[in-house]
Amino acid sequence: MAEAGHLARTDRLRAAGLLAPAYLWLTVAVFLPLSAMAFFSIITDVPFGDTEWRVTAENYAAFLESPTYARLLWKSVLLGVKVTALCVLIGFPCAWVLAKMIRGRSREALFLLVILPFWSNSLVRIFSWAIVLRGNGVLDKAVNAVWPWNVEVNLLFSEWAIVIGLVHSYLPYVILTAYLALQAIDDSLIEAARSLGAKWWTILWRVVLPLSSSGLIAGAVLVFVPVVGSFMEPRILGGRMGTYYGTVIEDQFVAVFNWPLGAALSFILLAVVLAILAVSAPVLRKART
Amino acid sequence: MRARNRSRIAGTLGRAYLAMILLFLYAPILVMAAMSFNASEFYQLPFEFSTTWYERMAGNDAILRAAARSIWIAMVVTAIATALGTASAVALWRYDFWGKRVLQVLLFPPIAIPWLITGTAMLIFFFGVGIGRGTPAVIIGHVALALPYVIVVVTARLATFERVLEEAARSLGASPWLATQAVMLPWIAPGVIAGALFAFAVSFDQFVISYFLSEPGDSTLPVLIYTAIRKGFTPEINAISTIIIAFSMVVMLIAARFTSFGGER
Numbered sequence: 001m002a003e004a005g006h007l008a009r010t011d012r013l014r015a016a017g018l019l020a021p022a023y024l025w026l027t028v029a030v031f032l033p034l035s036a037m038a039f040f041s042i043i044t045d046v047p048f049g050d051t052e053w054r055v056t057a058e059n060y061a062a063f064l065e066s067p068t069y070a071r072l073l074w075k076s077v078l079l080g081v082k083v084t085a086l087c088v089l090i091g092f093p094c095a096w097v098l099a100k101m102i103r104g105r106s107r108e109a110l111f112l113l114v115i116l117p118f119w120s121n122s123l124v125r126i127f128s129w130a131i132v133l134r135g136n137g138v139l140d141k142a143v144n145a146v147w148p149w150n151v152e153v154n155l156l157f158s159e160w161a162i163v164i165g166l167v168h169s170y171l172p173y174v175i176l177t178a179y180l181a182l183q184a185i186d187d188s189l190i191e192a193a194r195s196l197g198a199k200w201w202t203i204l205w206r207v208v209l210p211l212s213s214s215g216l217i218a219g220a221v222l223v224f225v226p227v228v229g230s231f232m233e234p235r236i237l238g239g240r241m242g243t244y245y246g247t248v249i250e251d252q253f254v255a256v257f258n259w260p261l262g263a264a265l266s267f268i269l270l271a272v273v274l275a276i277l278a279v280s281a282p283v284l285r286k287a288r289t
Numbered sequence: 290m291r292a293r294n295r296s297r298i299a300g301t302l303g304r305a306y307l308a309m310i311l312l313f314l315y316a317p318i319l320v321m322a323a324m325s326f327n328a329s330e331f332y333q334l335p336f337e338f339s340t341t342w343y344e345r346m347a348g349n350d351a352i353l354r355a356a357a358r359s360i361w362i363a364m365v366v367t368a369i370a371t372a373l374g375t376a377s378a379v380a381l382w383r384y385d386f387w388g389k390r391v392l393q394v395l396l397f398p399p400i401a402i403p404w405l406i407t408g409t410a411m412l413i414f415f416f417g418v419g420i421g422r423g424t425p426a427v428i429i430g431h432v433a434l435a436l437p438y439v440i441v442v443v444t445a446r447l448a449t450f451e452r453v454l455e456e457a458a459r460s461l462g463a464s465p466w467l468a469t470q471a472v473m474l475p476w477i478a479p480g481v482i483a484g485a486l487f488a489f490a491v492s493f494d495q496f497v498i499s500y501f502l503s504e505p506g507d508s509t510l511p512v513l514i515y516t517a518i519r520k521g522f523t524p525e526i527n528a529i530s531t532i533i534i535a536f537s538m539v540v541m542l543i544a545a546r547f548t549s550f551g552g553e554r
Contacts, residue, residue, distance in 0.1 A: 012384075012386070014380070014384075015380045015383075015384040015386060018379060019377050019381070019392065021372075021373045021376065022374060022376065022440070023377070023392065025432060026436060028429065029429050030399050030410075032414055033410035033415075034402075034407075036413050037406075037413050037414070046416075090310070097306055098307070101299070102304070110311075113311060114310065117314050117318070119538075119541040120534050120541070121493075121494040121496075121534055123494075123514060124318075124514070125534075127530055128318050128320065129317050130518070131321050132316070132321075168317070171310075222401075225402075229404070229406060231405055232497065232500075236518055246403075253409050263410075263413060266409050269405075269406060273401075273406070277401060
């Protein structure tokens with residue numbers, strides 16, 4: 001890495017040859033499509049075949065004129081906030097136990113066990129919650145076996161079901177990033193604080209949280225962004241309750257076939273996501289190193 | 290003495306908490322798997338063991354075809370993404386040039402932007418340029434999602450490679466290509482294998498992109514399951530879901546042997 005920008009010509013060619021296929025692929029599959037979507041969001045009709053189309057701001061105006069879309073976007077953002085908060089509150093102590101209280105080989109195995117579901121099929125995991133939460137299902141039977149009075153537990157097709165399913169989906173993300181951040185904290189710092197008489201909440205607030213905040217924020221962003229754009233989870237676990245911003249976009253593409261409106265709605269969501277990523281970019285960069 | 294007692298109590302509480310988290314993560318999956326062996330069509334308890342649903346699944350042509358297509362697509366995606374990703378990782382590691390940081394940052398959009406946005410954008414673009422929906426479109430999309438994972442995993446492995454080794458090979462008269470092939474590639478092989486397994490998992494488990502890019506009646510396994518779920522739950526879906534989740538967990542366990550998942554080692 002000696003002299004930046006002063007590569008020999010053959011090296012430059014080699015670098016270009018190695019990089020070009022992957023980045024061309026990403027251009028065709030991701031960056032050009034995003035640009036195409038920007039274009040689609042400002043036209044009246046799909047420009048295939050003989051359809052008449054012209055440039056318009058109608059699709060964005062639709063978002064502003066009808067309160068429905070803004071309300072649903074807000075609903076999705078709130079869902080993101082709830083799920084992210086729960087993931088952090090539940091995941092951080094778990095990461096702490098893994099990073100600081102368990103030693104040796106069992107830690108590696110337990111860590112893998114926590115991360116493993118994250119790499120398995122998310123659709124199937126959401127479906128598994130539908131089986132557990134449905135009325136007269138396993139949870140219903142289990143609660144009634146313990147609880148002396150007869151209660152009907154049917155969480156399926158409620159917001160609770162959606163929140164539980166999403167927390168289940170993304171919890172490993174927060175545990176992973178928090179674990180990495182906590183592992184980097186030198187134990188002797190905590191020991192020093194303790195020997196100076198600090199109570200556990202002082203240590204948490206003044207030592208542990210400041211040192212692990214970048215990892216926690218990275219985890220929170222990685223949960224929040226996909227949750228705001230979720231549509232499969234609300235559909236399966238929310239039933240009729242499950243109309244969110246994501247499901248409306250899905251509808252424009254698979255049911256209503258109003259692609260320009262769908263593109264505009266997608267693009268507004270992308271703007272929200274990019275704003276969040278931009279605000280958290282310095283922290284994310286720090287967390288990566 | 291009191292401090293020691295206190296830390297023992299804390300340790301027990303910590304372990305109990307971890308056990309609860311694991312219960313939360315695995316219980317629904319185990320329940321779903323158990324229900325695939327339950328005779329009742331309406332998930333009625335008490336449990337009665339039966340393999341009916343697996344037998345019925347084995348006779349379901351649509352499921353079998355979707356499974357075959359999913360595996361075939363995942364293999365093609367793995368081959369392409371691993372080759373292109375490894376090449377990029379090597380170039381990003383070996384050369385320093387203007388714009389390198391930009392290229393590294395460009396790896397994030399496919400991961401960080403919600404798949405709903407990427408998927409619908411791909412649908413629009415592929416229709417516009419005439420690729421349309423179907424298996425080629427799905428493969429193009431999956432490779433783009435898998436590439437960043439391969440590049441990140443292989444780069445992590447490259448960071449442990451001693452450049453001196455390659456220089457030693459060069460000074461002993463090896464050509465650049467031979468030095469790469471005989472010294473560097475064997476070293477990064479575990480990273481490449483892990484990257485390939487990640488790519489396979491990304492493709493095999495991918496639902497959102499496939500959903501928007503699949504042609505009706507020509508879908509991958511997750512898309513087929515989604516369509517079936519929306520018509521109503523049947524234990525047959527439990528059976529195929531159980532197989533899928535067991536399969537992808539095994540793939541990731543093998544991948545874990547080759548990489549540390551960011552943990553120490």
